[in-house]
Amino acid sequence: MALWPRVLRAQAAPRIVIVGGGFAGGACARALRAADDKLAITLVEARATYTAPPLSNGVLGGIRALSQQEFGYDRIAAAGIEVAIAAATAIDPQAKTVKLSTGDALPYDRLVLAPGIELKFDGIKGYSEAAAEQAPHAWTADAKQFELLRSQIAAMADGGTVAIVAPANPSRCPPGPYERASMIAHYLKAKKPKAKIVILDAKDTFTMQRLFLKAWQELYPGTIAWKSLSDGGNVASIDVAKKSIETDFDAYEYAVANVIPPQRAGKIAQLAGVVDRTGWCPVDPVTFESSLQKDVHVVGDASFAGSMPKSAFSGLIEGKLAAAAIVRLLKDETPNAAHLASNCYSVVAPDYAISIAGEFAPLNGEFTEVDNSIRSSPLDAPPAVRAADAKKAEAWFSAATKEIFG
Template structure:
């Protein structure tokens, strides 16, 4: 039997739904909420407003500023100040994006509402999730938020970046730096190898008796031959890379003694950088858009979740097939997603996209390498268009590598100006 109170409550919800239909007449007043103000989310929020200035767009972001990961390896190596990685949201709000400072704690896909930690409820017609990654603590025994204070991951730029920098500075000459790289997929596939390179640069110039061991859960990695050739040329004997088939997979860490444990050996470190396994940030699982892999399957043309209609997922949290988890990729996906959101709100199908990605890595301050790819939806995944991309040549001269380092810096200025400027 339905009690009178329960009846009134459900009747109230029904009446509320009638008074506030999902789309009020025209799509112009439709509400889009974007969760996460990184390269993906901030780009998407601004692009939505550019494409349709009448659209109501709210960007949910926990932090007052954004701290960018690309080029944070230069901060770790002492080549750059962390303040140069910091970007505010003033320009985003000037575009008419409403900024909701807070953390999304629950999402009701059926009721189309995002709730923030402070209780604020944000109704939406379409939701874009761009939450980025979380460290998957459970995937590495011994690792935890407390352990990360002794063995930083530094895979989210900010305090962790500064901590790893301070540890390297405090280390005695002769100390061994041990890093671990996770299995695929993870944020920034060339990132661990760029970081190893730039730490090696710091050691070579400031702590020449030190060396670096990179324990890897993989036998192959992004731009591998370019990196390994550069290591042999610039840092002979300084970087020891231990791949999966040489026993490089880290199975546990012991924070008290800064030790990495593999199936076959124990590696004690003076400075320990644990680039731990990752997964889509927590809100993705709460929203029901993450699958058992921990990442979010999406339609490769619209980035709408295959698990929750009406919710799009972009950036590092999403499964994007052959496209890597990078800032450039997130920016490209965000623009495609904005177009798809507008089309779906108007009841149209979105056009089939082509996406481009480029990743620069620095092996030394004046030595850059890059990989580029072009992607299109194929058989339900984003697939690489063969022959459209490529990597830096293996046999380039020093001037070419120096030019790529200049291009890398230009790329960072350009993308951050576009997204936050």
């Protein structure tokens, strides 16, 4: 009789709860399912439809439809993963439960948090969740924000200015604001050739800067002005009623403003107690287990994964690595350290993309760039090279979304 409860415990399938069904959480759920068909896996996701951000700037450029970015969770459920369309509202790491907006509480043996980012609306004076209804950020998996920005650009008069407010690092998708400027310029070139774009930046340099600046000169001469931090680009305040922005040095009137505020880890990570003073979640680079809470793993943009960029490409790999580590930990085996590759594409025009790739490995507790591994596209390259990168960007997106949602 004394052995009976222990036998029951040994037979019970370990329960893994994953919060967030984007690139990181979705990849983790699929990899766990593929690795072990006995695990009880629940994916908690607030929205029934995921709007994937990679390539979404193409929607603003008029070269993609929003529907090409949208994915549902039916195939994930069909693969044998319990899908709960609900928001996780609280986590009790001692009782090991996740509370949902439905009132249910899910017990877990291991929890994976993949909530992406939270926008710091108070990071810019005059900006707020309400102001984002007039000056959209379009920076999360929220389709309404993309649609709002797209329709504002379509409705603006020729000759108007689109202001893009770009955040300091670290933030989601470092090349994203510049890819966005390129795609909007592509649209304006055909539809509103007198319109201009100004990027008001909280940074002095940005990734693939020389490649972007060269491409803008070639493809959109005179359309995009980039104001760096030192050149007065840092935004002090916005007045969405007056459609004006004040920077440290100047004032700008705009027709459309796309405000990308500073960011931190998604709110549920804060509620779980896995966020540190930086606003992000420190993790072990082998298991992605939180350094602050046992049996809680954090993957994707919410985690602080050393020099790994906050990208869907990284999130997908992190989700898979965490899954592999969890499977081994549940068997009391030592997880394997991995050497990672990251590749980020930016589409500057149809058939014209640039990219930056790098390799990363765990060193002294965090992912560190492997020496001399960062490579960007060549500055001078024939059109065929740019066109090949554009094809690779599409191919990656299609393979990644198929792996998760297909």
